[in-house]
Amino acid sequence: MLRGSLSFLIHRQTATLNEGAWRFINKFYATTQDFIKAQHSLDADAPSGLSDDSKTLRALTHKTAAQIKDDITNFHMNKAVARCRELYNAITGFKAVNDDDNWALKEALEYLIRVMNPMIPHVTEQLWQDFGHTENLYDAPWPLTDESLIVEDTVNIAIQVNGKLRATIKMAKDIEKSDAEDSALREPAVQRAIEGKTIRKVIVVPGRVVNVVVA
Amino acid sequence: MDRYNIQETEKKWQSLWADEQAFTTEDHVEGKEKYYVLEMFPYPSGKIHVGHVRNYTLGDVVARFRKAEGYNVVHPMGWDAFGLPAENAAIENGRHPAEWTYANIAVMREQLKAMGLSFDWSREVATCSPDYYRHEQKMFLDFFKNGLAYRKESVVNWDPVENTVLANEQVVDGCGWRSGAPVERRTLNQWFLKISQYADELLEGLDELGGWPEKVRTMQDNWIGKSQGLQFKWDINNYDEDVEVFTTRPDTIFGASFVAIAPDHPLAEKLAGDKDGFASFIQQCQALGTSEAAIEKADKLGFDTGYAVSHPFVEGLNLPLYIANFILMDYGTGAIFGVPAHDQRDFEFATKYGLAIKPVVIPEGEDAASFKLEDKAYSGDGKLANSDFLDGLEIEVAKSLVISKIEEKNMGQGKTQYRIRDWGVSRQRYWGCPIPMIHCADCGVVPVPEDQLPVTLPEDVSFEQAGSPLANHPTWKNTSCPECGKDAQRETDTFDTFFESSWYFARYCDAQNADKGFAKDKADYWLPVDQYIGGVEHAVMHLLYARFFMRALSACGYTDVKEPFKALYTQGMVNHATYKDESGKWVFPNDVVKQDDGSFKHATTGEKITEGAVIKMSKSKKNVIDPQEIMDSYGADAARLFILSDSPPDRDLE
Numbered sequence: 001m002l003r004g005s006l007s008f009l010i011h012r013q014t015a016t017l018n019e020g021a022w023r024f025i026n027k028f029y030a031t032t033q034d035f036i037k038a039q040h041s042l043d044a045d046a047p048s049g050l051s052d053d054s055k056t057l058r059a060l061t062h063k064t065a066a067q068i069k070d071d072i073t074n075f076h077m078n079k080a081v082a083r084c085r086e087l088y089n090a091i092t093g094f095k096a097v098n099d100d101d102n103w104a105l106k107e108a109l110e111y112l113i114r115v116m117n118p119m120i121p122h123v124t125e126q127l128w129q130d131f132g133h134t135e136n137l138y139d140a141p142w143p144l145t146d147e148s149l150i151v152e153d154t155v156n157i158a159i160q161v162n163g164k165l166r167a168t169i170k171m172a173k174d175i176e177k178s179d180a181e182d183s184a185l186r187e188p189a190v191q192r193a194i195e196g197k198t199i200r201k202v203i204v205v206p207g208r209v210v211n212v213v214v215a
Numbered sequence: 216m217d218r219y220n221i222q223e224t225e226k227k228w229q230s231l232w233a234d235e236q237a238f239t240t241e242d243h244v245e246g247k248e249k250y251y252v253l254e255m256f257p258y259p260s261g262k263i264h265v266g267h268v269r270n271y272t273l274g275d276v277v278a279r280f281r282k283a284e285g286y287n288v289v290h291p292m293g294w295d296a297f298g299l300p301a302e303n304a305a306i307e308n309g310r311h312p313a314e315w316t317y318a319n320i321a322v323m324r325e326q327l328k329a330m331g332l333s334f335d336w337s338r339e340v341a342t343c344s345p346d347y348y349r350h351e352q353k354m355f356l357d358f359f360k361n362g363l364a365y366r367k368e369s370v371v372n373w374d375p376v377e378n379t380v381l382a383n384e385q386v387v388d389g390c391g392w393r394s395g396a397p398v399e400r401r402t403l404n405q406w407f408l409k410i411s412q413y414a415d416e417l418l419e420g421l422d423e424l425g426g427w428p429e430k431v432r433t434m435q436d437n438w439i440g441k442s443q444g445l446q447f448k449w450d451i452n453n454y455d456e457d458v459e460v461f462t463t464r465p466d467t468i469f470g471a472s473f474v475a476i477a478p479d480h481p482l483a484e485k486l487a488g489d490k491d492g493f494a495s496f497i498q499q500c501q502a503l504g505t506s507e508a509a510i511e512k513a514d515k516l517g518f519d520t521g522y523a524v525s526h527p528f529v530e531g532l533n534l535p536l537y538i539a540n541f542i543l544m545d546y547g548t549g550a551i552f553g554v555p556a557h558d559q560r561d562f563e564f565a566t567k568y569g570l571a572i573k574p575v576v577i578p579e580g581e582d583a584a585s586f587k588l589e590d591k592a593y594s595g596d597g598k599l600a601n602s603d604f605l606d607g608l609e610i611e612v613a614k615s616l617v618i619s620k621i622e623e624k625n626m627g628q629g630k631t632q633y634r635i636r637d638w639g640v641s642r643q644r645y646w647g648c649p650i651p652m653i654h655c656a657d658c659g660v661v662p663v664p665e666d667q668l669p670v671t672l673p674e675d676v677s678f679e680q681a682g683s684p685l686a687n688h689p690t691w692k693n694t695s696c697p698e699c700g701k702d703a704q705r706e707t708d709t710f711d712t713f714f715e716s717s718w719y720f721a722r723y724c725d726a727q728n729a730d731k732g733f734a735k736d737k738a739d740y741w742l743p744v745d746q747y748i749g750g751v752e753h754a755v756m757h758l759l760y761a762r763f764f765m766r767a768l769s770a771c772g773y774t775d776v777k778e779p780f781k782a783l784y785t786q787g788m789v790n791h792a793t794y795k796d797e798s799g800k801w802v803f804p805n806d807v808v809k810q811d812d813g814s815f816k817h818a819t820t821g822e823k824i825t826e827g828a829v830i831k832m833s834k835s836k837k838n839v840i841d842p843q844e845i846m847d848s849y850g851a852d853a854a855r856l857f858i859l860s861d862s863p864p865d866r867d868l869e
Contacts, residue, residue, distance in 0.1 A: 021856035022849045029219040072280045075784055077273065081860040118279035119859055120852035121331045122225040138237045138333070142283040 024085065025123055028116075031092060032109055032127045040102040047100040054104035058149050060090050061108045066145040068115050081119065087112050114143045159184045160211040161193040177204045184210040221850035229328055238278075238333040240289045242724075242737055250286035251741050252278040253720055255749030255757070259294045259319040263326045266750070268842045269786065272855045274748045275332045282333070289741060291723035292327065292334040294320050296343035297712045301646045306678050312646040313674070316343055326843060330851045338726040342715035347722065348648040349669030350732035351714060356651060356662050357771040363409045366660060369639060370479070370545070373401040377681050380643050386509065389502040400479070400501045405641040406650060406708065410763045414439050414633045417762055426782030431754045438755040440634025445618050446548060447627020449474055449524040451486075452533060458482060458524065461547030461632060465621070466613035469602035470554040470575035472565060474524050475517065475539035477549040483538045486520040493518065500540045515564040516540040527626060528603060539564060547632060555592065562592040575602045576610065638760065640711045645676050645684035647709030655696035655703040664697050670705065683707050716757050717764035720744055720779055735774055742776040751785035758783070795825050 050058070064087045071080035091109060096102045110131065117124040117137045128137050153173040157180065159166055166189045171180060181202045184190055190212060197214040204210050232238065254274040257267055278290035294316075301312035308315070320341060327334070340347050358364040372381040376394035386398050410417075418439050421432045445465040448457035458474060476482055478500035487493045496518045503510050518538040526532040534552070541560050542551060555565035556574040565572050576597040577583045583600035599605040604620075605613045618629040641650065649670040651663035663670055673691045680687045685707040696703040718732065724741040725733035742765075758780070765779045796817060808816055815824035845854050 020860065021853040025850075025852055025856065026219055069280075069284075072276060075273070077276060077859040078861065081856065114283075118276040118283070120856050121275075121279065121333075122221075122228045122850070123219065123852050125228050125231075126224050136231070136235075136237070138232060138279070138282070140283060141285060142280070 024088070025120060027092075028088060028112075029123055029127065031088075032113070033130065035105065035109060036130055038102075040099060040106070042099060042103050042106060046107075047103050050100055050104060051097075053094065054101050055149075055151075057090060057094055057104045057108055059151050060087055061104075061111045062145045062147075062149045065111055065115055065143045066150070069142065072118070077119075080115075084112060084116055084119075111143050113137075114140065155207050157184075157207070158209045159187055159190055160209060161190060162213060163211060164193075166190050166193050173207055175206075177206070180204050180206075180210050184212060221852070225329070225331065225851055229331055232331075232333075233328075236337075238290060238335050239337050240287065240335050242740055244287040247285060247287035249741060250281045250288045250746075251720075251744045252281065252288060252290045252746050253723075253744045253748070254292075255747070255753065256293050256295050256716070256719060257323070258298060258300065259296055259316055259323055260300060261319045261322065263323055263842060265842050268330070268854060269858050270748060270750075271327065271330065271332050272858045273784070273786075274746075275330075275855075276859065277746055277748075278333050289338070289723070290333055290335060291338040291340075291726070292332075292336070293338075293340035293719060293723065294323075294342065295712065295716055295719070296320065296341045297647045297709075297715060299644065299646070302644060302678065302684075305646075311674075311676075313343065316646075317341075326846075329846060330855065338723045340719060340722050340726055342648075342712075342719065343646070345669045345671050346729070348715070350722070351648060351710070351718065352651040352663070352668050352670060353665060354718070354732060354768065354771070354773075355710075355714075356665060356668075357773075358408060358767055359652075359662055361767075361771055363412070363767050363770070364406060365409070366404055366406055368402045369405050369407075370400050371403050371405070373399045373403075375399055379682055389509075397502050403641075405639050406652075407637040407639050408763070408767070410638045410760070411633060411635055413763050413766050414441065414635055416766060417759065420762065420778060423778065424781075424783075427780075428751075428783065428785055431751065431758065431783060431785060434754040435759055438635060438759060440632075442632050442634075443614075444547075444630055444632050445614075445621060445627060446630045447527070447621045449527070449552070451536065452523050452525060454486070454522055456482065456485075458536065458550050459548045459627070460550045460552050461630065462551060463632070464554065464557065464614070465617040466599060466602075466605065466608075466610050467554040467557050467575055468526075468528060468552070468617055469599075469605065470556050470573045471526065471534060471552040472555060472571035472573060473535050473537055473553040473561075473568075475537045475542050475551055475553055475564070477542040477544040478538055478540060479544045480538070480542075480549045482550075483520075486522050486536070487518060487538060490518075490521065496538070503540065510541055510543065511560075513540065515560065515567055517564060517568055519568075527621065527624070535570070537564075537568070545636065546634070556588055557592050557594055559592045559594070562588075573601065575599060575605075638711075638713075638763070640714055641708040642711055643683040643686070643707075644709050645672065645678070647712060648714065649685070650706045650708050650710060652706040653694060653696060653703050654706065655699065655701065657701060658696050658698045658703075661696055661698050661703070667697075685709070713757060713760050717760045718768065720747075720761070721765075721768070721774070732773070735772075738774045739776060742774065743779050743781045746782050746784065747780040748784045748786070754785070796820075797822050 064083050067083055068080045071077065071083070087108065091105065091112065094101070094105055094108075096105050110128075113124045113127050113131075114137065117128075117140075121137070125137050128140075154170045155173050157169050157171050159169055167184075167187045169183055169187065171183060175183075181204060184202070194212060194214050200213045200215050202210065202212050252274055254270045257263070274290065278288050282288045296316050301316050304310060304315045305312045342348060355364060372386050373379075374381050374391035374394055374396060376396040377391060380403065381391055381398060386392070390397055418436065418441055421427075421435060424432060442463045444461055444463040446459060446461045448459045450457055458476060460474065478497050483497075496516070499516060503513055516539065520536045520538060522536045523533040524536055526534060541564070542549060553561035553564060553570070554575070555561040555570060555572040557576055562572065564570070572588065574586055574588060574593065576593065577586050577600045578593065578595055578597040581597075586600075596610060599608045599610070599613045602613070605616060608616065621627045622629070649672060651668060651670045653661045653663060655661055672685075673688055676684050676688060678684055685691060692705040692707050694703055694705050695701065721733050721738050721742060725737040728734060761779050765774070766777050768774055769777050815826055816822065817824055842854060
C-alpha cells in the first residue's frame with residue numbers, strides 16, 4: 001500500500017497525514033471490527049440499570065452528536081474532528097464488564113460512525129453495513145441527542161471582590177474562563193461592589209472562585 | 216483480523232452510490248426544505264490540486280450533513296471550461312483547445328469521484344458546450360433588448376507584437392507578458408454590461424448579506440466606491456476653455472497648490488502639444504498600461520503645461536496646471552486639484568516638483584499654528600484651518616458649505632460618483648463564447664435572431680497568425696444581415712469567461728433544459744444558494760458580477776431571485792514550506808529528504824537543500840503537493856480527514 005517514493009517524503013503535511021488521519025482510520029476500523037466479531041447479543045432498547053461508567057459514555061456520545069451539528073454549521077471542522085477523537089478515545093478506554101456495558105459501547109460506536117460519515121464516508125458506510133444495517137448511511141438521519149442523558153455538571157462558584165465573598169453562582173464545571181468572568185461581572189452584588197472603581201484584573205480558579213480585583 | 220483494504224472498500228462504495236443514484240436530487244420534494252450547497256467550480260486545468268481537495272471536502276461535509284438533517288440537498292458540479300490556458304496549451308502543444316479541455320474534464324471527473332464526493336452528476340455542466348452557452352447568448356440578446364448591454368469605445372492594453380488586447384494581469388512592468396514589447400493604450404469598440412446602473416442596489420443589498428464575511432462585503436463596498444463630491448470648473452488664465460475637476464474633498468479647497476489633468480484629457484494635447492518633451496512624456500504614461508494598480512504604484516510623473524488656473528476663492532492666487540500620469544481619464548472628469556497635505560499621491564507629486572504643501576485640516580489635539588506634517592499626507596479627521604470662511608468647521612460641514620458656494624457662483628454642482636465601471640465583456644480570444652451580434656455596413660450592429668442560436672465556434676482554427684483567431688478565420692465571420700440580407704460580418708469577439716460563471720449556479724437548477732437556461736420555477740425553488748464555498752480572491756469580480764447578473768436576469772423576467780448566494784464561506788490559501796538547492800533554484804518537496812540531524816538534502820543528487828519560508832503553494836515555487844499521490848497511498852477518507860483536522864479553513868492552511 002505504501003509507495004516506495006513516499007518513504008522519502010518529509011514535509012510536515014504528509015508526515016502529519018501518516019501519523020494522524022491514516023492511523024486513526026485504521027484503528028477505528030480495527031476497533032469496530034473487534035466489537036462486531038465478539039457478536040454480543042444485545043437488545044434494541046437501552047438497558048434499565050446502567051453502570052456509572054456506561055452513563056458517562058452515553059452522555060459523551062449524545063453530547064458529541066449535538067456539538068458536531070454546531071461545529072459543522074459554523075465551519076469549525078477541526079473541532080468536530082477533535083470531538084470525534086475524544087469519543088473514540090473514550091470508547092477504547094472503556095472496559096465493558098457485562099452486556100449492559102456493551103450496549104453503551106455499541107451505541108457509542110454506531111454514533112461515532114454516523115457523525116463521521118460526512119467526513120469519511122467510505123469506511124463509515126462499510127462499518128455500518130458490517131454492523132448488520134440494511135439502510136445505507138447516505139440515506140440515514142443524523143443520530144438523535146437524548147437531552148436527558150447529557151448531565152449538566154455544575155458547581156457552586158464563589159464570586160469575590162478584592163477577596164471578599166459577594167455572591168455564589170452555579171456554573172458548568174467545564175465553563176470557559178471568559179464565560180465565568182462574564183457571569184461574575186453580571187451579578188448585581190458584584191456590580192454594586194465595583195461601582196466607581198477600576199477593574200485591575202479578574203482571577204478565575206476553575207471550579208472554585210472568581211475574584212475581581214479593583215482599585 | 217483483516218487489514219482494512221482501502222482501495223477495494225472505497226471503490227465499492229463509490230460504485231454503490233453511483234448505482235443507487237444516492238445523490239441525484241429531485242426538485243420539489245414533498246415535506247422537505249431545500250438546501251443548495253455549492254463550491255466554486257473549477258477550471259479544467261488537468262489535475263485537481265490541493266486547494267480543490269480542501270474546497271470540495273468542506274462542501275461535501277456540509278452537503279452530507281444537511282442531507283442527514285432531512286433537507287432536500289442539491290450539490291452540483293461542473294466545469295468553468297472556457298479561457299486562456301486552453302489556447303496557450305494549443306499554441307504550446309499543438310492540441311485543439313476543445314480536445315485538451317474535454318480530456319482534462321475526463322481526468323478530473325474521475326479524480327473527484329475517487330474522493331467520494333456527494334455530487335449530483337446528472338446536473339453536470341461544461342461551459343464550453345454549445346448546450347450551455349447557447350443560453351447565455353440568448354441572455355445577452357435579452358440584455359441588449361432591455362438596454363443593459365451596449366457597445367462603446369474604450370481604452371485597452373494593446374500588445375503591438377502579438378496584435379491583441381491584453382488583460383491588465385498580462386501587462387508586466389508596462390510590457391506584454393509573452394512578447395515583452397511595450398504595451399500601448401489604444402481605443403477599441405467593446406461590448407459592455409450596465410453594472411453601473413445597479414450600483415446603488417448592489418451596495419444596499421450588502422446590508423442583507425449577513426451570511427457573508429464582513430471582509431468581502433467591505434471589498435465590494437469599496438469596489439462600488441460610492442462617494443459624494445463636487446464637480447466644478449476652474450478658469451484657465453489666458454486660455455479660452457475651463458478645466459472641470461471632480462473632488463470628494465471640497466473642504467480642502469484652500470490647500471490646493473496645483474491642478475492636474477490626465478495624459479489623455481482633451482486639454483492635454485491642446486495646451487502642451489507643441490511643447491518640448493510632451494510626446495515622450497505621453498509615451499511614458501501610456502507604457503503604464505490601463506491597470507489602476509500599476510498606475511497607483513508607479514512614480515509620480517508630471518508635465519507643466521505652462522498655463523495656470525485662478526483659485527475660485529482666493530483673489531489673485533494662481534495655481535500651475537500640470538498633466539500627471541496618475542490621473543485617470545475615466546474617473547470623475549479626468550482632472551483634479553491637488554492638495555498635497557491631505558492626499559498621498561498629491562504629496563508625492565508636490566514633493567517631486569517643489570509645489571506648496573499647505574495643511575488645512577488639523578487633527579484633534581493639534582494646533583493650527585504648530586501642526587507639521589512628517590513625510591506623508593494627513594487624510595484623517597479634523598477641523599478646518601487656514602481656510603477663510605471654513606475655519607473651525609468639521610470636515611462634513613465644510614464640504615457642504617463649499618458645494619453650496621460653488622453652486623451659488625454657478626461654477627459647478629454637488630455630484631454622486633461611483634468607482635465601479637460598466638463591465639467590459641469583449642475578449643479577442645477563440646476559446647470563449649461567441650458574442651451573438653452581426654455587423655452590417657448598412658444596418659449597423661444587428662442581433663443574431665434567436666432561432667439562429669447558438670452561434671458556435673468553428674472547429675478548424677489556427678493560432679499561427681497574431682491577433683484574434685476568429686477574425687483571422689477565412690470564412691467564419693461571413694454571413695448575411697438578418698435585416699437587409701446583404702453580406703455582413705459576425706462579431707468575432709468572445710465573452711469574458713466571467714460571463715459563464717455569473718449564472719452557472721442557476722443552470723444547475725435545470726441543467727438539461729434544451730429550450731432555455733432554466734425554467735423560472737426551478738430557479739425560484741432552488742435559489743439562492745444556501746451555502747457557497749470558495750476563495751476570497753473572487754470577492755469583487757465573480758461575486759459582484761454574479762449579483763449583478765441575477766438582477767439583470769430578474770429585470771428580463773427570468774427569475775424572482777436577486778441575490779444568488781445567501782451564505783458565503785471563503786478560505787485562505789494552502790501554504791507549504793519551500794526548498795532551494797545550492798544554486799538557489801526551487802525544488803519539489805518530493806525530491807527532498809530530511810537527514811537525522813535535521814538538515815535537508817536532494818533525494819537524487821544528494822546536494823544540500825535549504826528550507827525556506829512557508830508560502831502559498833505555487834507551481835513556480837515548486838512547493839505543490841499532488842493530492843493524487845496522497846489519495847493513491849492513503850485513500851480518500853484519510854486525505855479528507857487530514858484536510859478537515861488541520862486548521863479552521865478561513866485561515867491559511869499549512
